[in-house]
Amino acid sequence: MSSDSGAAPVITVEGLSKVFRIYDRPRHRLQQLLTFGAKRYYREFTALDDISFTVGRGQAVGIIGRNGSGKSTLLQLICGTLFATRGSIAVDGRVAALLELGAGFNPDFTGRENVYMNAALLGLSRAEVDDRMDAILAFADIGPFVDQPVKTYSSGMFVRLAFAVIAHVDADVLVIDEALAVGDAAFGQKCMRFLRRFRETGTILFVSHDTAAVTGLCDRAIWLDGGKLRAAGEAKAVCEQYFGHIFAGDAPPVAEPSPTAALPTPEDAQTAPPAADRRRVAPEDWLDARTPWLNRTPLRNDIEVFAFDPSGADFGAGGAEIEDVRLTDDDGRPYRWIVGGEAVSLSVRVRALATLDSPIVGFFVKDRLGQTLFGDNTFLTTREPAGDGASLRAAAGDVLLATFRFPMPILPRGTYTLAVAVADGTQEEHTQHHWLHDALTFESHTSHAAAGLVGIPMLDIRLDRATVDAAS
Structure with missing residues (x-):
């Protein structure tokens, strides 16, 4: 150096x-x-x-x-x-x-x-x-x-x-x-x-x-x-x-699977348990009160999303492969542009190349310096007592689809990357089978975020003249 x-x-x-x-x-x-x-x-x-x-x-x-x-x-x-x-x-x-x-x-x-x-x-x-x-x-x-x-x-x-x-x-x-x-x-x-x-x-x-x-x-x-x-x-x-x-680590390599004629569609893959629907937060509950005005100004947080790159830096034991990563709307249509603050769905499609007893799919969003801004994984969702996902197990050749729905934070201007990974095990003890560092790249071109790494929706902001009590 x-x-x-x-x-x-x-x-x-x-x-x-x-x-x-x-x-x-x-x-x-x-x-x-x-x-x-x-x-x-x-x-x-x-x-x-x-x-x-x-x-x-x-x-x-x-x-x-x-x-x-x-x-x-x-x-x-x-x-x-x-x-x-x-x-x-x-x-x-x-x-x-x-x-x-x-x-x-x-x-x-x-x-x-x-x-x-x-x-x-x-x-x-x-x-x-x-x-x-x-x-x-x-x-x-x-x-x-x-x-x-x-x-x-x-x-x-x-x-x-x-x-x-x-x-x-x-x-x-x-x-x-x-x-x-x-x-x-x-x-x-x-x-x-x-x-x-x-x-x-x-x-x-x-x-x-x-x-x-x-x-x-x-x-x-x-x-x-x-x-x-x-x-x-x-x-x-x-x-x-x-x-x-x-x-x-020293994980042994896994043999390449035989090619298939076509990949299953997202509808054919495993989906999240029904309980996920009950946990959804309605968009109006977290909408920034200033959004209608901000979205008519140059301060609107315009985020350009680039295509999935499977050829980036990666590592893993090889028991699974990340095949596709997308940011979509609720109907599954891929986003090319996102406005910060609106609801997005992150879709991660994974093919098992070996038996996965307890598959976990997760992601991190990082800024240009590599600092992790936020992320999550499927572990807790598939382990909840009432969830059908507790018995989820993937055989070699199975395709899994992980979906994360969240409001996109307000991102200051700059370049961001999204890392995704699939592992087998628990939060504390697991084998990383495929970790893809820069699966997606997106660029925040304009923003009203004034400070911090990300902005969050402000449900209400006020500045009023205080009433002064004469007795005080």
Whole structure:
């Protein structure tokens, strides 16, 4: 992976490898020293193997991979807390890191004392820390606990204080290793807002198992697998590859079915249980009160729907195949254009290539960054006590039709994709047989959504002059 700009990269990693020596017994370390290498008392473990990439100024790069893939080792090498076995690392600028919980903190010092010590390690003088202390403590928001020993802190308080320090040291590069996962939601949002502001002028290396956070924050991503660089590039594409690898596992391939002369029509396929009709919400119950006026203006949410693409990136064990995906009206006619807020039906046709004991069909709608906006699946519907779908089972060659009816949210202008999948099992334990990342693409050309990822129908909005009680 390389920087897109012509400017010199901030981080350059070339041929980087890190090999650890593993000793079975403590005495073997001494014996290794005394024999001057004549005999080996250790085993080698290669944590990183020939890693190369560059990161440009202003880029945010996510590093993803399974536990033990070398992510933390890579960050420690970049920060200088470990030394490489082979290869080189060059970093242009001041690096501030939030690696493991409690790193750089003395547990017997108070929070305030640790701020001084940690900031000094990051290159700030005591006078500079004094000038920024109020801002640091306001960001951490741990109240009087700042004057208590940090060994009494919870993990969340540790992260608050540590992040507050690195946010105020004028770093050129921020390195964050999964530490935000232990914070509360409100503080996590505060940190993400800071990181989005920081990336306007600085560089971010961000390790997380949350691919949604990576695609939301980062424009590039690196996937490490077993110490090797498995993929690098645009964040959404790399996260999709990683996601597919996790679910695909080592499932054996399924033989291709024999071709058939014609496919069954939707009316011939399995349909949702009758209870689905009773749960329908009448359109007038959720219609935005402004719709009649908005639909006569350029603010109408016009969404262009493109044709189903079966050739996109996919993965799965191969026990089923997604044959068709459509957005239709209530009569089954495919939409070419949709107005945000109106009722649509998502139709997903699946052919079983092997026996599916408990098939599940689901979907996600994602924005251009790969962030999931909404989605659902058929599991709960087919498992309800009164539903006939509880006994649904598909034999090889059967065709299933899943239908989801919902009001299309108001979508801000931009490009969106719809991922669909078919699995066998339960919500918690299942085998993904076919996951198609970008089955449908649609473009929101105009919109009145003022904020947020999606807009929802406003049943009523008012602004009235309040009546002031003279007695009050």
